[in-house]
Amino acid sequence: VSDQARHDIRLMSVTGRQPDAALQVLAPIYDGAGWDCRPTDDAFWFRYVAIGDEQMSVRRLQMHGHLRGTASTGSDVVVHWLERGHARVQTARDVSRLQPGAAPMMLPREERFEFEYEDWDQRLIHLSKALLLEVAEEQNVVTTSAFDRRATPEVVARTQWQRSLGLAVDAFRVHGAESEAWADARREVARALLVLHPSSGERLLDRRSARDDRIRAALDYVLNHAHEAITVDDIADAASLSVRGVQEAFKREFQRSPMAFVRETRLDRAHAELQAFGVERGAVAEIARRSGFSHMGRFSATYHERFGEYPRDTLRSSAP
Amino acid sequence: VLRVVRSRETRELLMKNLSYGSSAMLVSDDTAAAVLHYTAVLAMTRSADVVEVPTIDAHGAVSTADIVLGPGIPLIATPAPDDVLEEDHPVFVEELTSRVLLALSGGSPLR
Numbered sequence: 188v189s190d191q192a193r194h195d196i197r198l199m200s201v202t203g204r205q206p207d208a209a210l211q212v213l214a215p216i217y218d219g220a221g222w223d224c225r226p227t228d229d230a231f232w233f234r235y236v237a238i239g240d241e242q243m244s245v246r247r248l249q250m251h252g253h254l255r256g257t258a259s260t261g262s263d264v265v266v267h268w269l270e271r272g273h274a275r276v277q278t279a280r281d282v283s284r285l286q287p288g289a290a291p292m293m294l295p296r297e298e299r300f301e302f303e304y305e306d307w308d309q310r311l312i313h314l315s316k317a318l319l320l321e322v323a324e325e326q327n328v329v330t331t332s333a334f335d336r337r338a339t340p341e342v343v344a345r346t347q348w349q350r351s352l353g354l355a356v357d358a359f360r361v362h363g364a365e366s367e368a369w370a371d372a373r374r375e376v377a378r379a380l381l382v383l384h385p386s387s388g389e390r391l392l393d394r395r396s397a398r399d400d401r402i403r404a405a406l407d408y409v410l411n412h413a414h415e416a417i418t419v420d421d422i423a424d425a426a427s428l429s430v431r432g433v434q435e436a437f438k439r440e441f442q443r444s445p446m447a448f449v450r451e452t453r454l455d456r457a458h459a460e461l462q463a464f465g466v467e468r469g470a471v472a473e474i475a476r477r478s479g480f481s482h483m484g485r486f487s488a489t490y491h492e493r494f495g496e497y498p499r500d501t502l503r504s505s506a507p
Numbered sequence: 508v509l510r511v512v513r514s515r516e517t518r519e520l521l522m523k524n525l526s527y528g529s530s531a532m533l534v535s536d537d538t539a540a541a542v543l544h545y546t547a548v549l550a551m552t553r554s555a556d557v558v559e560v561p562t563i564d565a566h567g568a569v570s571t572a573d574i575v576l577g578p579g580i581p582l583i584a585t586p587a588p589d590d591v592l593e594e595d596h597p598v599f600v601e602e603l604t605s606r607v608l609l610a611l612s613g614g615s616p617l618r
Contacts, residue, residue, distance in 0.1 A: 416569035450566050472591045475567075482533065483592045485567030 197364055199237040206252060209233045213248070214256075220299075222256030227306055238356065240364050242318045243373040245356055246311040255303040264314045265294040266380060272307025276300055284463050290345060293384055312352065314377055322377040344383040351379040401426045402436050409445070413452040414479040419445050453479040454493050457486075461501040471498045522587040525560070527580075532562040532572050537595050539584040541603040542576065545610075550578045552610050558603065561596045 206224040233250040274285040355372035408425035457478040480486040523539035555577025564570035
């Protein structure tokens with residue numbers, strides 16, 4: 188089905204009690220192929236609601252049932268998260284498992300992916316590439332300067348993201364799809380996404396300054412090597428900056444020292460892994476090691492300081 | 508003759524707090540042993556050297572400490588609790604072993 192079906196919405200609301208009806212409605216929207224939809228008990232139902240336009244739309248998909256197949260998001264950037272249920276999204280390269288409470292994630296872009304959902308309540312935010320590009324170009328590199336030092340970047344970014352979405356939905360309902368308020372609100376959501384997932388903008392942007400390039404190189408290096416025993420010297424080498432240059436750049440862009448940034452990256456990774464659905468008990472040590480830690484006692488203490496709970500508690504609360 | 512490398516079988520399953528001046532570093536058992544033995548050799552040969560010691564930082568990540576070893580610089584290793592993530596540092600131990608051999612053969616450890 189055409190881009191028309193995918194984009195030309197103002198308000199859409201569909202409900203049904205038959206798996207066939209769900210396939211008929213949903214498969215065209217997500218370019219679905221090989222879909223299998225079946226009841227999990229004798230009370231199958233689904234509901235799909237969407238508001239917005241071709242630039243941005245806010246959608247909710249609920250189903251009491253099981254759905255699997257392959258899909259693609261076309262050129263849209265789609266961010267999704269679960270309020271309820273379980274989900275798995277898989278590409279040739281990686282698998283993501285979603286669970287309620289976990290951070291919003293991006294669906295794979297410009298490639299088909301395989302998915303499996305069961306008895307779930309999912310939010311999906313579709314943003315056009317054009318909108319993201321436009322907003323990303325206004326921004327100065329990575330927009331993490333909005334972060335509050337005291338809170339974890341994720342928490343601040345997620346709060347900002349949720350808030351921008353709430354305002355956008357209000358703007359759409361009150362002022363309509365043609366309004367300035369909606370146009371502004373869309374841009375705020377795009378901005379919030381660039382904070383939440385800096386790479387969403389980086390991949391789209393081509394135009395950048397030499398200084399930005401070096402900071403990106405430093406950031407890339409940290410994100411790719413955080414699990415190794417890296418030093419500020421390594422980051423400086425990777426970014427063709429002096430050690431002092433790296434320290435100043437991190438202070439300016441992220442309000443923290445390079446090594447504090449590395450540590451938080453490691454902790455956040457460990458946290459995300461421990462939260463992932465289906466992690467086995469006793470996996471804490473392996474996850475800590477994989478994330479770049481070499482001492483369990485000190486890792487646990489630092490983890491507790493950042494997240495207010497011990498690694499084993501995170502694992503326990505996410506165990507199936 | 509001092510043996511820097513202890514065999515794995517006799518190695519105690521402990522980490523060490525290596526005290527140097529007013530600071531203490533958490534290091535693996537083999538690292539502590541190598542540093543102490545090398546320091547003893549430097550005392551015997553009346554020389555000094557700077558070594559980059561692999562340590563565990565306050566947050567549990569691998570870090571390094573550059574320290575000066577030589578006569579008159581007190582160094583104390585005390586037991587620290589074992590940790591499941593503890594790792595040996597064979598490359599560091601090997602490096603110190605070669606410096607020990609160099610010092611004992613009359614060469615200068617300081618390049």
